[in-house]
Amino acid sequence: MTDDFAFATIAEIRAAYRNGRTTPVAVTEAALRRAASLEPRLNAVVTLLRDTALREAEAAGRDLATGRDRGPLHGIPVAVKDLIDVAGAPTTFATQAVDPVWPARDATLVRHLREAGAVILAKTNLLEFAYGIAHPAIGQTNNPWDTGRTSGGSSGGSAALVAAGVVPAAVGTDTGGSIRIPASYCGIVGVKPSFGLVSTDGIFPLSQSLDHAGPIARTVADAATLLAGMTGRAMPVVPRAPAALRIGVVAAHRDSPLVTPGVRSAFLAALNRLAAAGVHVTEVGLPGLNTVNDALMNVLLPEAALVHETLAASRPDGYAPGTAAQIKAGAAVSGLAYLRAQASRARLRAVVEHILSEVDVLLSPAVAFVAPREDPALDAEGGDGEMLSSGLANVTGHPALSLPCGLSDGLPVGLQLIAKTDSALLSCATSIETILAFDARPDLKA
Numbered sequence: 001m002t003d004d005f006a007f008a009t010i011a012e013i014r015a016a017y018r019n020g021r022t023t024p025v026a027v028t029e030a031a032l033r034r035a036a037s038l039e040p041r042l043n044a045v046v047t048l049l050r051d052t053a054l055r056e057a058e059a060a061g062r063d064l065a066t067g068r069d070r071g072p073l074h075g076i077p078v079a080v081k082d083l084i085d086v087a088g089a090p091t092t093f094a095t096q097a098v099d100p101v102w103p104a105r106d107a108t109l110v111r112h113l114r115e116a117g118a119v120i121l122a123k124t125n126l127l128e129f130a131y132g133i134a135h136p137a138i139g140q141t142n143n144p145w146d147t148g149r150t151s152g153g154s155s156g157g158s159a160a161l162v163a164a165g166v167v168p169a170a171v172g173t174d175t176g177g178s179i180r181i182p183a184s185y186c187g188i189v190g191v192k193p194s195f196g197l198v199s200t201d202g203i204f205p206l207s208q209s210l211d212h213a214g215p216i217a218r219t220v221a222d223a224a225t226l227l228a229g230m231t232g233r234a235m236p237v238v239p240r241a242p243a244a245l246r247i248g249v250v251a252a253h254r255d256s257p258l259v260t261p262g263v264r265s266a267f268l269a270a271l272n273r274l275a276a277a278g279v280h281v282t283e284v285g286l287p288g289l290n291t292v293n294d295a296l297m298n299v300l301l302p303e304a305a306l307v308h309e310t311l312a313a314s315r316p317d318g319y320a321p322g323t324a325a326q327i328k329a330g331a332a333v334s335g336l337a338y339l340r341a342q343a344s345r346a347r348l349r350a351v352v353e354h355i356l357s358e359v360d361v362l363l364s365p366a367v368a369f370v371a372p373r374e375d376p377a378l379d380a381e382g383g384d385g386e387m388l389s390s391g392l393a394n395v396t397g398h399p400a401l402s403l404p405c406g407l408s409d410g411l412p413v414g415l416q417l418i419a420k421t422d423s424a425l426l427s428c429a430t431s432i433e434t435i436l437a438f439d440a441r442p443d444l445k446a
Contacts (some may be wrong), residue, residue, distance in 0.1 A: 006446075010072055010152075010221075010226075023181065024074075029057075032048060042144065042151070042157075043139050044124055044142075044160040045161070047092065048121070052088065052161045053077065069119035071117065073229045075402075077121040077168070077269050078169055078171065078226065079123070079171055080158070081124050081127060081130075081154075082126055083204040084125040084213070085101075085107040085160045086107070093179060095323075096138075096299060097128075097312075097319045097351070109198055112231060113229050122161065124141075127178075127375060129149065131327075133320045133377065134320070135320040141160045145410070149372060151185055152183075153375045156182045158172045159179075159216050160186060162188050163188050177390025179402075180402035181387075183401075185367065185402040185411075185412065186371075188218050189218065189402065189404070189429075192214050193212060195212060198230050205307050206303075206304050210299060212394070220430045223401070227426075235423065235426065237427050238427045240360070245361075246280045246282070246361075247274065247361055248283070249360070252289050252290075256385075259388070260364055261334045262413070263365050269406060271285075289348075291344055293387055295344040298337045298341035301333050302331070309331075349395075349397065349398075362417070362418040363415060364389035365414070365416065367385075367402075370412065393416075400418045406438065415432070415436075
């Protein structure tokens, strides 16, 4: 975007369209230039949809000129993770195990976005098939705060474009934290909605009972706007007064030895600011919390192995070695282990539902550490630490988000919030965002 709008909110761009300060074409052209100028430093873009984006922007401008207004996303550039179908554009899955697919129709969420007037600007880089490994021939997406570090996975390309001021919002997917982890690393907002809220039609699956799609944005309001556009339904957000907000701090996440001193310090500072503003902050324990990531992996691994069974047999050399190893490991998970994991999910959901009848949100460090140099493997110690907090909401299906709360050694730290409903999550997050007032952005020159 132009310098004036590179880090503007959706509401600010929308107002500028309507008061004549700029146009959808001008904003889209600037976004395309900025995206191109930041490559390959970010390695965030798989396909830049220049021609179709400009046509969509021109149509959006014509509509506004004649009084046709589709709402908050009308003419707003949006990026989409490259395992989500966009009609007429290649879907690569960031792999060499399959040739690019050219879908004839949009994924349902993309169709909703188009109906809301959004301009689909780019398909974004991801970990291979969203499965925790960057294919060595494609490479990881780099972090706008430090391009020597990862932007996170698996929705790292979408997060990097938002954090770098290319688009105000983007679409990601989340099976064990793949929206919230990149959002935390990049100092932005990432929302994993409640299970089933956003259609996964037209999205290549990883784990059918854990997969979610959701928005990535720089503010909670922008994330709520994109979520409404993705679903085609209103998303009520009513900020809570601080004195009416009840936060339950997940003590086991806060006190885990995996949490680095810098992340813990930023987390505690955020808690102090919330308490000083009048928010009721208490500690909570979750029985069975230590079983969460085992349950998640014993569901994810076999479900992913089934998805990839035929392809892995026909083109095994096209996968990154780490991805191939994870698919093989999934085939070895027993049926009993899978069924026990699904039963554990039901118990954990009941535990979280009960606690969320006593507090409005559960709060944890979003990730135990700031952005590392490379994405940690799922079976490595770092992988477990990366999903320390995030796996819970995928296991239970509750809505969750990551919200920036501060910096550690100049890199963003995120808070994870979990709530009972999507509306409650976004409402509470709006209030917390206002209190914490995080306004830092990366010093990345286009």
